[in-house]
Amino acid sequence: MPIGRGTSTTFTRGLGVAAVVSLAAVALFGLVLSPPDVIQGESVRILYVHVGTVWVAYVAFIVTAVSSAAYLWRRTRSLVWDRIAGASAEIGVLFMAVTLFAGSLWGRLSWGTFWVWDARVTTTAFLFISYVGYLAVRDLGGSHEQRARRSAVVALLAVLEIPLVHFSVRLWRSVHQDASVADRTTDVELDGLMLFTLALSTVAFTLVYVWYVLHRQRVLAMEDALDDKGLDLALAERRSEAVGQKGVR
Amino acid sequence: MESAAVSTGSPPDSGRLPVVELDDAVAVLGSFPALAGVTLTVQAGEIVLLRGPNGAGKTTLLRLCAGLLPLARGTGSVVGCDLSTQRDVVRTRVGLLGHANGLYHDLTVRENVQFWGATVRASAEEVDASLDRLGLAGRLADVVVGRLSAGQKRRTALACLVARRARLWLLDEPHAGLDAAGRDELDDTLRAAVASGATVMVASHELERAGGLATRIVDLVGGHVARPGNEGS
Amino acid sequence: MESAAVSTGSPPDSGRLPVVELDDAVAVLGSFPALAGVTLTVQAGEIVLLRGPNGAGKTTLLRLCAGLLPLARGTGSVVGCDLSTQRDVVRTRVGLLGHANGLYHDLTVRENVQFWGATVRASAEEVDASLDRLGLAGRLADVVVGRLSAGQKRRTALACLVARRARLWLLDEPHAGLDAAGRDELDDTLRAAVASGATVMVASHELERAGGLATRIVDLVGGHVARPGNEGS
């Protein structure tokens, strides 16, 4: 990806538009058209943000893991994979943050507190922290290959926590059954329109995700290219550093 | 001028492929290009002395040749392995003595040498031999390294290197801290190593010492080779 | 023979009281008597070179004179303070450069020198002066010490010592890692220090270098003085 040209193409522009539109639609359905829930009441509308983002975040992390594997595998080794992994993880973390936020708001409404030590809630927090750690590993510095190799390993391990989160409700003898019960019941009792809205929100977030990853991955490519440009200047300076001078002056 | 290095640098019998071959190699520390395009060829059996002011890039060059740093630009091969793709192989064939000694301070001198020897399945005799080479055979062999004097630590590090029997020896200021006797022992050690088919690159400021030993002197300045040097210069 | 040291060791003008005066001094590391009875007198303005094989006790002697080690046996006084009773006072009057550099690796070169300078209320000019003395005035002054090359670290440590303006300078292998230019700068530094009334003890294996500078050479072997040396020997 040569420097100078922007990161958007007709395709990504179309994608962007589609994302915005679908988000608007989600707002419409989520806030107006879809009915309140029998148990949850109006607060159920949070569900569309809460669950939509989680699922897309899952997808993002899985993509990160897959492209990390692709990087580690010698035959397909290329920094493109590393950049995709990085971009995907970034927005994954973003969505996860939204999930946590929406979730705790919802918790305030339905459990009366922002935070409970429910298994899923906690494991989600861990998953979130893991990928924050992943991003930390990414900007440890060092060469691009170094960054790619280190972070790929972390990504492949961190992704294993997703099943843990998903099945945590069953794994963990939670003192807060009510929470995960709520999870289930609402699932069961979602009426058609709610289901549709949930699906719609998931689609919308997916569009946003794809749009972001495409752009971000190109930006990262440019940054790497830029590093090399900077290196040229530094090289010239370094080589001239010595001429005619004595010691380290 | 670097390209010249290849020609002038290589000894008459250019039939064998060189042990170290760098072409415009660049190595980056953080964001700083400590090596800014080094072109250098070292043939088997040479003892190359790397010379240059503080910060010239000697340590960086040695670490690059040891496969500890990635090649940011240019091409290079060491002991026949490509530096961009086969650094893991390179590492298994070189021996490096850095500014740090790389010793386990809670183990005795002998235990340290034994450990490094064991990595290449060295026999007990060979271990004792390497201890003896560096004059550590006596009382010192069983003193915990952490208690040794600076020079004694340096000797131990050298003994570990000897025990490892590498094909390419990379030494970063090996004289530092050694007394007169130790420096003679070091010279003998390097001669013996070359005699047994190894190749040596030494970075040092002790020109009087190392100069006599070296078959070639390479001047590094500002991360590049100022003078590739000729045979026996 | 140690007792002889006192007489031969002291320069003609024995009027002033000596800066260092050790009589049969013994220092113990762990359970090992690294110094086994050292008798030595150093007059103001001398530059004494401590010579001797690895493990002879040079570092231990310097640390004893710096007041960092207790006197196990014998008597001694440094800059007029008794080593058994006034070690805390001694410490405030000497400057020591050990094998380690004693730098803060997260601070820049200048910040390090400033800190040590500030402990003696040195002015900004004096700090810059000491940086300049060791050729650290340029780009390097603002690089974090952790990233410097070995020799650049050593220079920084020396600059810190200069900034501290001690009465007795104790240097343990100050040449280690310095390039040719750095060694010249070191010599100038020491001469300047002596000119400004300081006294210097240097432990070193770089005899060619230090030898020329020293007003006296003291040979240590096995923890005692083998040859106290005379003026200008």
Added chain:
Amino acid sequence: MWTTARLVAAKDLRVERRSRVVVNQVLPFAALVMVLFAFALDNDTVLQRTAPGLVWLGTIFSLLIVVQRSFAIETADGALDALRVAGVSPPGIFLGKSIALAVQLLALEVLLVALALLLYDSSIDVSGAVLLVTTLVPATTGLALVGTLYGGLAAGTRGRETLLPLLLFPVVAPVLIGATRATEAAFGASGAATSEGWPWVGMLIIYAATFGIGGTAAFGPLLEE
């Protein structure tokens, strides 16, 4: 690979035997942790209910210290570089250090369990004891493997102390859960039956296996950098 592993493990354990850091430092530390818990929570019923959790919390805190120590040995005088150029097989190093780590952790856990039984007067019967032992083994192995893997990853880097807890704690969460539940069952704490423990043991075994394989494969690329 296994020769290397034996070599490295033997080396690490000898260093420990010499310096006694784990015995003299980490054990008392862990013990103090338990005592401090007792202080902070001073309430018997609570303590008994939470004893198993505390045992494993103590273990995981100690794990952090032991891992840092295990790689401090290597980085203190640049020995890690020496290892990397010595052509020692990375999987060998990984397994070797893991083994040494596991041995030290095991000693630790035994102490902690003993303390828990003593301080928080939890009780244990035979079948519980069997379960407990079978829990310790896979749990310890898992922790040792994860610790070594991330320890190696953090070792070279500047902010290593920063990174280690950040990476380590989330990943060991499953062990914390599983081992705690199994131990509860063994202690019969909060009315759990021994039988409930076994599924968790299974989970721990899977966990250990995953990281054993994953780590052995991944350690090379990590050290390469």
Added chain:
Amino acid sequence: MWTTARLVAAKDLRVERRSRVVVNQVLPFAALVMVLFAFALDNDTVLQRTAPGLVWLGTIFSLLIVVQRSFAIETADGALDALRVAGVSPPGIFLGKSIALAVQLLALEVLLVALALLLYDSSIDVSGAVLLVTTLVPATTGLALVGTLYGGLAAGTRGRETLLPLLLFPVVAPVLIGATRATEAAFGASGAATSEGWPWVGMLIIYAATFGIGGTAAFGPLLEE
């Protein structure tokens, strides 16, 4: 003495600003400690009752790390020897390092308290807040002083990590108790009334004063060896 103190404190804080070890490492560590506690105890009523204790446990664990770090700076490259021969007044060093330590601890405690209020949903009213703040100051000062004193004691000796937790934890027990009780009162946890907190604050002040005076006097002899 105070000039030295300012000098040393400034130096330590600058090192921290550069390396960000406390911010990037200890803060997340402390936060994770809290989360892990909650995880292991997983019981809200217990958590609310014990939140104050956990806050101070977290602080004390972090104290250990911060103190080790604070003296690692000095011993890493032999700077401590340089300090000892530089004629810097030991009391100055003591106070300087204590100040730097206190600043870092304070940042830490604020975070922990915030977490406790959020995660364990404890609540706090105005008078409680006042009490809490007045508790933090002497408690932190006390911890910083003790930490520096024993850190300096341990720094010289070989197995310093060995010694530190052993020496430190028993001595800080009073702070743990006092601060916990005061904080409980502030949180109104386990039905404690705010007024109950003040006596403890008094105790903390005495504690801090004692170690301030004692430490300043004792630090010189300590550095001797």
